Amino acid sequence: MRKILTFFNWEIGKLFSSWRRTFTLFLLPAVFLVGMLNVFPLLINYMSTGTLTKKPVTVVNAPESFINYVNETTDARAFTYEYKSFDEFSELADDKNEYRKQLRKGMIICVFFSGEFDRSFDDEVRSYYEEVINENTEAYSRAQIYVAYDENSLTAYARAVQFNEGVLEKYQNTLIDTLGGEYAVIGSSLFETDKFNPVTKFEDYRTVANNQASRVVSGVLMIMMYYSTYSLVIDMFASERDRGFMDKLILTPVSRKKIYAGKILAINAIVTFSTLATMLLLFLSSWLNRNNDAMSLLPFGMLLTPGELAIVVFSIPITVLLMTAACISTVFALKNIQDITINLQLPLIYFLGDFFLQMFRGTRPTTLEYFIPVHNTLQLISESFMAQDKAWHVILVYMLNAGLAIAIFAYTFRKEESK
Amino acid sequence: MIQLTDVHKSYTKDHETIKGVSFEVHEGEIFGLLGPNGAGKTTLMQMIATLMKPTSGSILIDGLSADKNLLDIHRKIGFLTNEIKLDPMSTPNVLFDFFAKLYDIPKEELRDRRDESFARFGISPFANKRINELSTGMKQKISIAISLIHKPPVIIFDEPTNGLDILTSKQVTDYLKELRNQGHAIILSTHIFSVAEELCDDIAVLIDGSIVAQGSVEQLIAQAQVNTFEEAFFKIYVENHKE
Numbered sequence: 166m167r168k169i170l171t172f173f174n175w176e177i178g179k180l181f182s183s184w185r186r187t188f189t190l191f192l193l194p195a196v197f198l199v200g201m202l203n204v205f206p207l208l209i210n211y212m213s214t215g216t217l218t219k220k221p222v223t224v225v226n227a228p229e230s231f232i233n234y235v236n237e238t239t240d241a242r243a244f245t246y247e248y249k250s251f252d253e254f255s256e257l258a259d260d261k262n263e264y265r266k267q268l269r270k271g272m273i274i275c276v277f278f279s280g281e282f283d284r285s286f287d288d289e290v291r292s293y294y295e296e297v298i299n300e301n302t303e304a305y306s307r308a309q310i311y312v313a314y315d316e317n318s319l320t321a322y323a324r325a326v327q328f329n330e331g332v333l334e335k336y337q338n339t340l341i342d343t344l345g346g347e348y349a350v351i352g353s354s355l356f357e358t359d360k361f362n363p364v365t366k367f368e369d370y371r372t373v374a375n376n377q378a379s380r381v382v383s384g385v386l387m388i389m390m391y392y393s394t395y396s397l398v399i400d401m402f403a404s405e406r407d408r409g410f411m412d413k414l415i416l417t418p419v420s421r422k423k424i425y426a427g428k429i430l431a432i433n434a435i436v437t438f439s440t441l442a443t444m445l446l447l448f449l450s451s452w453l454n455r456n457n458d459a460m461s462l463l464p465f466g467m468l469l470t471p472g473e474l475a476i477v478v479f480s481i482p483i484t485v486l487l488m489t490a491a492c493i494s495t496v497f498a499l500k501n502i503q504d505i506t507i508n509l510q511l512p513l514i515y516f517l518g519d520f521f522l523q524m525f526r527g528t529r530p531t532t533l534e535y536f537i538p539v540h541n542t543l544q545l546i547s548e549s550f551m552a553q554d555k556a557w558h559v560i561l562v563y564m565l566n567a568g569l570a571i572a573i574f575a576y577t578f579r580k581e582e583s584k
Numbered sequence: 585m586i587q588l589t590d591v592h593k594s595y596t597k598d599h600e601t602i603k604g605v606s607f608e609v610h611e612g613e614i615f616g617l618l619g620p621n622g623a624g625k626t627t628l629m630q631m632i633a634t635l636m637k638p639t640s641g642s643i644l645i646d647g648l649s650a651d652k653n654l655l656d657i658h659r660k661i662g663f664l665t666n667e668i669k670l671d672p673m674s675t676p677n678v679l680f681d682f683f684a685k686l687y688d689i690p691k692e693e694l695r696d697r698r699d700e701s702f703a704r705f706g707i708s709p710f711a712n713k714r715i716n717e718l719s720t721g722m723k724q725k726i727s728i729a730i731s732l733i734h735k736p737p738v739i740i741f742d743e744p745t746n747g748l749d750i751l752t753s754k755q756v757t758d759y760l761k762e763l764r765n766q767g768h769a770i771i772l773s774t775h776i777f778s779v780a781e782e783l784c785d786d787i788a789v790l791i792d793g794s795i796v797a798q799g800s801v802e803q804l805i806a807q808a809q810v811n812t813f814e815e816a817f818f819k820i821y822v823e824n825h826k827e
Binding site: 168171175178179182183186405408409410412413414415416417418419420583 | 633634635637654655656658659661663665669670671673674678682683685686687688730731
């Protein structure tokens with residue numbers, strides 16, 4: 166065990182012997198991936214609207230209640246607003262070409278209309294509640310809110326949906342309190358937990374954020390794990406063998422098994438640490454994403470319970486072990502370092518494909534998928550974010566991946582020693 | 585110290601790289617393997633160093649066989665080839681400490697060994713520089729220092745002076761002579777006549793995987809009935825090269 170630790174310390178020491186090596190392996194991929202995830206929405210925005218900037222929501226004939234709501238509510242600040250009167254809006258709408266152009270660029274228009282031009286939206290809502298209080302069973306409000314956007318633009322559609330769900334619906338729910346008068350006291354709840362309890366507030370966000378995270382984070386972690394593993398296997402096994410340095414190590418009075426075990430342990434520790442650093446950056450990225458952009462791949466509020474976190478954390482070293490086994494068997498099967506590098510880079514295409522499939526798939530994984538090594542980790546992480554993890558999935562994935570890794574190691578090293 | 589008996593090695597079924605090689609190397613002797621490129625020198629050296637298994641035949645190091653006493657043999661041999669490149673980001677000091685740990689050299693002994701070894705090869709001024717900042721000659725010297733850190737009784741050098749400048753070559757050959765005088769058994773492979781002529785007590789000429797002639801420089805010259813060692817080698821080569 167002492168000799169294994171000597172090799173472990175040697176490999177870790179090598180990594181920290183140069184800040185460039187440390188940065189390249191630990192932080193660069195993580196920063197790159199997090200950067201990509203944040204740039205992706207900008208690209209989508211650019212592809213759909215031709216501009217990198219986000220258009221403010223044009224609010225026409227905004228009632229006082231809406232302006233107050235926007236100023237007082239955090240959710241509503243995810244959007245910026247440009248207020249216009251009916252007259253100002255008419256000028257824009259009359260120029261059909263300019264109007265269409267603005268819509269194509271992602272403009273979202275929200276029009277408040279009371280049913281009559283000389284009556285305010287707030288007055289119409291207030292009078293509706295008064296009639297309700299007076300037990301008018303046929304009370305009817307003509308107040309309406311229109312949301313207009315270019316339905317061909319994915320960005321505009323997504324932002325409009327988010328604006329509707331995240332701002333308008335919540336605003337409408339507050340009207341009963343702000344304009345409902347006596348009815349508000351009688352008919353509505355006086356205590357809203359969401360306003361007072363940060364935990365329940367956070368849970369609200371978590372549902373949305375974790376749903377998205379289950380699509381994105383699992384794939385990102387898999388790519389990160391494989392990238393780091395194959396880089397280290399090339400450095401610690403293929404390059405050392407190519408340089409002849411591996412022979413020097415083998416000729417010391419330490420068995421090959423101990424040399425390899427020290428190196429494998431070092432790879433596992435480094436990749437696990439580096440993947441956890443990536444995960445931490447993803448969490449930070451999510452928590453700092455306060456504006457909750459409609460196209461954001463990491464919405465605000467990503468969170469795991471300790472149990473879910475443990476499942477994800479433990480799945481990392483087990484999967485890395487399997488990836489290491491596969492990479493090492495490739496190194497020992499091939500002689501030329503260029504061939505090794507190309508062969509080890511190919512699976513990155515698979516992981517990239519798996520990432521996109523996971524991001525866009527609309528169905529839950531089939532049972533068979535939990536029997537596919539490595540891919541099953543992606544599903545396990547994904548279901549942990551969705552709080553749908555099952556004990557037998559966890560056991561199956563851990564056992565299958567660890568068992569396969571040990572089998573590959575045993576076969577590869579036996580074959581290598583017989584040469 | 586080194587005993588090879590009818591050693592064969594085949595990489596493929598229809599071609600034998602080493603064909604029944606046998607020889608012995610004793611304490612205080614430098615044994616040279618001389619042959620053209622592709623003769624099988626490196627394969628033979630790697631088999632003696634236990635990096636490769638022979639297809640048949642036996643190799644004993646100080647009476648030990650690699651099949652049963654692999655790690656004990658590793659304590660007895662020092663292997664060096666000019667092909668070995670050290671970790672470019674490490675320093676000689678770090679490498680020396682690392683290999684000292686692998687050979688279980690006590691800490692109190694480590695400093696003396698390092699001082700002695702570094703002083704001999706002039707490594708001390710570069711002890712804390714990264715390997716990639718050093719010259720080829722200096723790298724080779726560090727490699728020798730590390731290979732012999734455990735003071736092995738058997739030393740295996742595969743083309744030890746290849747690619748080195750004249751001064752470093754001289755340092756290496758002088759060191760080999762010193763090691764021989766200290767009683768080490770040394771086997772070296774080379775295709776440089778002057779190195780073989782100057783250093784080796786016994787030379788085996790390896791052509792196409794077989795030893796076709798063996799003896800001291802004088803014996804080989806006499807056997808070939810020529811005037812110089814170089815002429816002797818070429819005559820032996822022409823008479824025995826078939827492929």
